[in-house]
Amino acid sequence: MTALRQILLRRIAATGPITIADYMADCLLHPEHGYYATRDPFGTAGDFTTAPEISQMFGELVGLCLAQAWLDQGAPAVFTLAELGPGRGTLMADALRAARAVPGFHDAARVHLVEASPVLRARQRQALAETPVTWCDSAADLPDAPLLLVANEFFDALPIRQFVRDPAGWRERQVAARDGALLLGLSAPAPIAALDHRLADTRPGEVVETCAPAGPIMQQVAERIARHGGAALVIDYGGWRSRGDTLQALRGHAPEDILAHPGEADLTAHVDFEALAGAATGIAHTAMTPQGVFLERLGITGRAQTLARGLAGPALDSHVAAHRRLTHPDEMGSLFQVVGFHPNSTPPPPGLER
Numbered sequence: 001m002t003a004l005r006q007i008l009l010r011r012i013a014a015t016g017p018i019t020i021a022d023y024m025a026d027c028l029l030h031p032e033h034g035y036y037a038t039r040d041p042f043g044t045a046g047d048f049t050t051a052p053e054i055s056q057m058f059g060e061l062v063g064l065c066l067a068q069a070w071l072d073q074g075a076p077a078v079f080t081l082a083e084l085g086p087g088r089g090t091l092m093a094d095a096l097r098a099a100r101a102v103p104g105f106h107d108a109a110r111v112h113l114v115e116a117s118p119v120l121r122a123r124q125r126q127a128l129a130e131t132p133v134t135w136c137d138s139a140a141d142l143p144d145a146p147l148l149l150v151a152n153e154f155f156d157a158l159p160i161r162q163f164v165r166d167p168a169g170w171r172e173r174q175v176a177a178r179d180g181a182l183l184l185g186l187s188a189p190a191p192i193a194a195l196d197h198r199l200a201d202t203r204p205g206e207v208v209e210t211c212a213p214a215g216p217i218m219q220q221v222a223e224r225i226a227r228h229g230g231a232a233l234v235i236d237y238g239g240w241r242s243r244g245d246t247l248q249a250l251r252g253h254a255p256e257d258i259l260a261h262p263g264e265a266d267l268t269a270h271v272d273f274e275a276l277a278g279a280a281t282g283i284a285h286t287a288m289t290p291q292g293v294f295l296e297r298l299g300i301t302g303r304a305q306t307l308a309r310g311l312a313g314p315a316l317d318s319h320v321a322a323h324r325r326l327t328h329p330d331e332m333g334s335l336f337q338v339v340g341f342h343p344n345s346t347p348p349p350p351g352l353e354r
Helices: 003-015 020-029 056-072 090-099 118-127 193-198 214-228 273-279 291-297 300-308 313-327
Strands: 079-084 109-114 133-136 147-152 161-166 169-178 181-186 207-210 230-239 248-251 254-256 266-268 336-342
Touching: 003 020, 003 169, 003 181, 020 161, 020 169, 020 266, 056 090, 056 147, 056 230, 056 291, 056 300, 056 313, 079 090, 090 109, 090 118, 090 147, 118 133, 147 214, 193 207, 214 230, 214 273, 214 336, 230 273, 273 336, 291 300, 291 313, 291 336, 300 313
Parallel strands: 079 109, 079 147, 109 133, 147 230
Antiparallel strands: 161 169, 161 207, 169 181, 230 336, 248 254, 248 266
């Protein structure tokens, strides 16, 4: 039995069943036994692979998108270039390399990475060894300045709560314990005012997920953009409105029961982009755009063809497969969505036309 499982069992025995959000928070962020606190989860040796690790093209195009947004807003002399949950630092390294072609961008940029994991901070330090970087514990620590920000597969890992519609209101899904085992249960039904607006579009038995940490984070980003200008790109899998049970565990690149290995598997849920847009008060947001469409509008096929000229054999095959994986509707192209945020008075970030 793992140490975190024992901790969870003792906690539940002492205080009763815990919410899915509390379970996720312990599994992912426990300071000693949490998933992100103890490992580098990315790549073939980890549990999942993100778009920046698939191909340099992803980070390059994100970097050029943000650089064009900087130009469109008058190229402020100093601005914050930030990433939420920057993984190994691969996306930021690729973005900075591509944006070097934009005169003045590097001189004006002050790079800030919002990262809680000491293991991943060390990897980011290696990837960005040539770049001055400031690490932040939260979005609240970002400077009060023009902000260009990307959040790729960040919001999906924030703790969620799950509510099951009941004729008498809502029942919250919880993690309980019996005979030394963790199991899922439901609270007693009760009305929940915060979910009154979902009574019209759900039926008994349906699941609605909420993510309490996401709103304040998005609000902190929006406040900086509203005051000083900038733009934010949120790239993740999800939809415009939460519907259904989307919580999943991934371990060794394969799905498993969310209770099977607490602290040893990645836990994620689909992002509710409507809720993020609602939290971004004072600024505009774009339509939700499939990742494949976004990357094609930014010119990924032309970039792929340029890179392919110097490749042959297995390297070329891998490059073609990476392009397909990022853009094809049957792969990440439709599963992942992009929403841009920008001041009301400025055009949207490139690739995200309204």
